[in-house]
Amino acid sequence: xxxxxxxxxxxxxxxxxxxxFDCNIRLLERxxxxxxxxxxxxxxxxxxxxxxxxCEKAVHALLExxxxxxxxxxxxxxxxxxxxxxxSEEELSSLAQDCICITAKGRPLKPRTLGQKQYxxxxxxNTVVFGxxxxxxxxxxxxxxxAVRAFKxxxxxxxxxxxxxxEAGEKLGFLPGDLQNKVDPYLRPLYDALFDMLGAEGFxxxxxxxxxxxAPLAYMRGRTLEDSFIILDEAQNTTPEQMKMFLTxxxxxxxxxxxxxxxQIDLPDHKVSGLVQACKILKNVDDxxxxxxxxxxxxxxxxxxxxxxxxxxxxxxxxxxx
Numbered sequence: 588x589x590x591x592x593x594x595x596x597x598x599x600x601x602x603x604x605x606x607x608f609d610c611n612i613r614l615l616e617r618x619x620x621x622x623x624x625x626x627x628x629x630x631x632x633x634x635x636x637x638x639x640x641x642c643e644k645a646v647h648a649l650l651e652x653x654x655x656x657x658x659x660x661x662x663x664x665x666x667x668x669x670x671x672x673x674x675s676e677e678e679l680s681s682l683a684q685d686c687i688c689i690t691a692k693g694r695p696l697k698p699r700t701l702g703q704k705q706y707x708x709x710x711x712x713n714t715v716v717f718g719x720x721x722x723x724x725x726x727x728x729x730x731x732x733x734a735v736r737a738f739k740x741x742x743x744x745x746x747x748x749x750x751x752x753x754e755a756g757e758k759l760g761f762l763p764g765d766l767q768n769k770v771d772p773y774l775r776p777l778y779d780a781l782f783d784m785l786g787a788e789g790f791x792x793x794x795x796x797x798x799x800x801x802a803p804l805a806y807m808r809g810r811t812l813e814d815s816f817i818i819l820d821e822a823q824n825t826t827p828e829q830m831k832m833f834l835t836x837x838x839x840x841x842x843x844x845x846x847x848x849x850x851q852i853d854l855p856d857h858k859v860s861g862l863v864q865a866c867k868i869l870k871n872v873d874d875x876x877x878x879x880x881x882x883x884x885x886x887x888x889x890x891x892x893x894x895x896x897x898x899x900x901x902x903x904x905x906x907x908x909x
Contacts, residue, residue, distance in 0.1 A: 588633060588634070588635070589633070589634065589635060589636040589639045589640075590631060590632065590633045590639070591631075591632050591639050591640070591643045592629050592630070592631050592632075593629070593630045593632065593643060593646050593647065593650075594628060594629060595625075595628050595629070595630055595650070596628065600650060600653050600654075601625065601628075601630075603653050603658075603659050604646070604649055604650065604653065604659060605625070606659065606661075606664075610661065611649075611659060611661070611664050612625075614661065614664055614665070614668075615642055615645060615646070615664070615668070618665075618668050619634070619638045619639075619641055619642040619645070619668075620634060620635075620638050621633060621634030621638050621639055621642045622634060623642070630646065632646070641671050641672065644671045644676050645664075645667050645668055645671045645676070648667050648670070648671065648676045648679055649663075649664065649667055651679075651680060652667075652679065655680070657697075662699070662886055663699065666699070666700060666883070667679065669883055670701075675701075678701055681701075681704060682697060682698050682699065682700075682701070682703075682704055685697055685698055685704060685707055685708075687707060687729065687732045687733060687736055688732050688733075688735050688736040688739070688784060690783050690784055691782070691783060691784060691785055691786035691789065692783075696729075696732050696784075698729070699725070699886050700724075700883065700884040700886065701884075702720070702724065702878070702880045702881065702883065702884035703724070703725055703729060703880075703884060703886075705878055706718055706725075706726070706729060706878045706880070707729060707733065709876040709878050710729075710730070710733045710842070710844060711733075712876070713874050713875060713876040714837070714841075714842055714843070714874045714875070715834070715837070715842075715843045715844075715845070715869075715874065715875045715876075716843075716844050716845070716875070716876045716877075716878065717822075717844075717845045717846075717847075717862070717865065717866055717869075717875075717876070717877040717878065718730065718844065718845070718846040718847075718878050718880065719846075719847060719848070719849060719862065719866065719877065719878070719879050719880065720848060720878075720879060720880025720881065720884060721848055721850065721880065721881075721882060721885065721891075721895045722848055722851070722885075722891065722895075723885040723886060723891045724880040724884040724885055724886065725884070725886055726846040726847075726848075726880065727776060727777070727780060727818070727820050727846050728780050728783075730818045730820075730844040730846055731748070731777065731780035731781060731784060731818065732780075732784060733816070733844070734746045734748075734816040734818060734844075735781075735784040735785065737816045737842065738798070738816065742816075743814055743815055743816045743840065743841070743842070744798065744814045744815070745797070745798055745799070745800065745812075745814065745815040745816070746793075746798065746799045746800070746815070746816050746818075747799075747800045747801075747802070747812060747815050747816070747817045747818070748774070748777040748781075748799075748800070748801045748802075748817075748818045748820065749801070749802055749803065749804050749806070749807055749817070749818070749819055749820070749833075750774060750777065750803065750804060750819065750820040750821045750822075750824075751803070751804045751821060751822075751824045751825050751829065752803045752804070752805070774801050774802075774803070776820065777801050777818070777820060778790075778801065781799065781801075804819065804825065804829055804833060807832065807833055807836050808832055810836055811836060811838045812836045812837060812838050812841055813838030813839045813840060813841055814838070814839065814840045814841060815838070815841045815842075816841070816842050816843075816844075817836070817837070817841060817842070817843045817844070818843070818844045818845075818846070819833055819843070819844070819845045819846070820846050820847075821846070821847055822845045822846060822847035822861065822862040822865075823847035823848055823849050823851060823852045823853075823860050823862045823863070824847075824852065824853050824854055824860070825860070825861035825862060826854070826858055826859070826860075826861050827859055827861045827864045827865075828861070829861055830845075830861025830862065830864065830865050831861070831865075833845075834865070845862065845865070847860075847862040849862060849863055850898070850902075882895040882896055882899075
């Protein structure tokens, strides 16, 4: 039985580290199989030597995050545990250096995983970036944040967001209203992200001025998009022809981000996904980057990670049997 002690200097840090009803400490105990007891300004960790050492590293990494002014959540604790098990806990400090923008509610928006940090860096360094990965990894949200930052820094004069109007496995029939009313349900995730960044009033004002355009992919044909930050969301549902059409819209002083999840393709079975094909064709082209997210980059509810892993295991089993 091994025992190690971690000094906690500030009561505020101890409260933040422990979380509501000691939920963070309970999580560390379950994941590492150790016991943890707080005595005054000391946190004692007991268990087998290897587990205690890993848990101590996780606690130190979380305390360093608090020193940098970050907020500890269940997701950040789980991610810290993953990084410690991989021996990469020192890389967590790099996440705090990148503040992408400030949301309408005054919250600084930063990458929360190393995958998100790589994605953010690639958007800064390249003209076209593909963000490919499972649901909940922040592909669209971070792309919108980068677009808002570029617009506020006067790097571009317009933000253009688009996605193919493909129904997710169900037929909705004819929708009421004018053309904008008909396409709005498909574009709702993009609106939600913009509302977070700009507020409802700020978004409406910029949209009325023409500085922000949210439209279905079909509207892009025949246009040249200059001085713009363009985001194509749900790109796994584009055909190869649509993807080529979109990528060739790029004009002077423009940047494009293409996001999608190739495990959630809603095209008919005989159709090839334009995103899958583009990633193969463009992987060695200069000034184009492709970032692949994994379940470790999921920042939604912890069950989303478990769901993604379960589906991946099921698909792998099907492939092996066939």
